[in-house]
Amino acid sequence: MQPNAAIALMRRALSIVESQTPEMADAHMQVPLDYYGNPELAAKEKELFETSPLALVAASEITNPHDYLVRNAVGRSVLITRDEDGVAHAFLNYCRHRGAEPAQGCGNARRFSCPYHAWTYDSKGRLVGMPLRERYKGLDLSQLGLVELPSQERHGFIWVVLRPGHPIDVAAHLGELDAEIGSLGCDRMTYYPSLAEAPLSTNWKSVAEGLLEGLHLPHVHPDTFGLNPQASHVDLAFYDRFGPHIRWGMGLFGKDDVGRLRATPETEWKPMENIGCIWLISPGLLLSHELYGIIYADLTPGKALHESFLRYGWLSPVTEAPEGMPSPEHMAARAARGVSQDAPVWEGCGRGLARGAHGYALIGRNEKGVQLFHEQLSERIGYTGLRYC
Numbered sequence: 001m002q003p004n005a006a007i008a009l010m011r012r013a014l015s016i017v018e019s020q021t022p023e024m025a026d027a028h029m030q031v032p033l034d035y036y037g038n039p040e041l042a043a044k045e046k047e048l049f050e051t052s053p054l055a056l057v058a059a060s061e062i063t064n065p066h067d068y069l070v071r072n073a074v075g076r077s078v079l080i081t082r083d084e085d086g087v088a089h090a091f092l093n094y095c096r097h098r099g100a101e102p103a104q105g106c107g108n109a110r111r112f113s114c115p116y117h118a119w120t121y122d123s124k125g126r127l128v129g130m131p132l133r134e135r136y137k138g139l140d141l142s143q144l145g146l147v148e149l150p151s152q153e154r155h156g157f158i159w160v161v162l163r164p165g166h167p168i169d170v171a172a173h174l175g176e177l178d179a180e181i182g183s184l185g186c187d188r189m190t191y192y193p194s195l196a197e198a199p200l201s202t203n204w205k206s207v208a209e210g211l212l213e214g215l216h217l218p219h220v221h222p223d224t225f226g227l228n229p230q231a232s233h234v235d236l237a238f239y240d241r242f243g244p245h246i247r248w249g250m251g252l253f254g255k256d257d258v259g260r261l262r263a264t265p266e267t268e269w270k271p272m273e274n275i276g277c278i279w280l281i282s283p284g285l286l287l288s289h290e291l292y293g294i295i296y297a298d299l300t301p302g303k304a305l306h307e308s309f310l311r312y313g314w315l316s317p318v319t320e321a322p323e324g325m326p327s328p329e330h331m332a333a334r335a336a337r338g339v340s341q342d343a344p345v346w347e348g349c350g351r352g353l354a355r356g357a358h359g360y361a362l363i364g365r366n367e368k369g370v371q372l373f374h375e376q377l378s379e380r381i382g383y384t385g386l387r388y389c
Contacts, residue, residue, distance in 0.1 A: 006271035012238045013251035013275045018258045022235045025371045027388035029363040036203040036353040044381035048283045049074045053173045055157035058191035069106040079103045081123040088153045090160040091125045091146035156186030176242045189315035192332035197311045202350025204301040204308035212369035224338040239368040244282035244376045248369040
């Protein structure tokens, strides 16, 4: 983040903590329950996920030549590799013979052999071997490689578009936030896994809502995320929308600290030590400051309307924690416990949104981040049902 922008956020955080009042939306929002269970809207949302760059893995997950990882992404098996030249690739993980999946899990391999008939591919996706090759005389093997997906390595992630041949431009997708996300330094961090991919029985939008507010922290996470300094200021937050993306954050200090900070020259402020920010990068990427690292989570819809998946991990700039701080491994484990606390609540929300008879979900004025999420998504899918009161 540019210094001037960080100072501006610090000023906002000081005003909010001083007044003990968050930045508020103009009105309360009513979200009709059919917004969460409409198949036509779900199809439009799925198209957003299929045509937007998705940060499917942290670049540090496949650091070496021939490292690979298989991801489920919006119903597709995707093989992500790093070839012998260090270039990352993404492929649909389906054999060109009969469609079986050549790769499983993660690791380091120069070859991926289909478990059905042993057609074999390399880390560039090329078909390099098959049994009884002479039986297929006349076939051009160069035309039978794995189907490659558009991908780009940027800001410490490997971004993938799930439709072959679709354009990809991560910088353009991030827009005004491109430099800010780059400044987080995720390209110099190591990924520590929390959850490989947690299935959730709820609509993905209800999970996104939970990622955009801190009101639930002391109730759902008293012994995990509730230990963060933010938890004592559950809604004392600022909010910004950048196209389809949202940033929210809050001061990591109390009201008693305001006088001291205001008496300190702005040139001596340390905004990144005194404010914490969370970004929801459309359609479902979460990045968040947490202690000395970054939470990295990938939210995607499932096949059914009330199904979603959340992949969760923690990025650390160091292998040894700063003095007095939990280890990176501990931070990742704590994140996993946090999601295990969220999951039953989110799934309860899913049942209520699917079966409730109250007509609409109410998003308060102090839940501005959630309102911004629904507004940007509604604009993109052409939904006109949001109401205000």
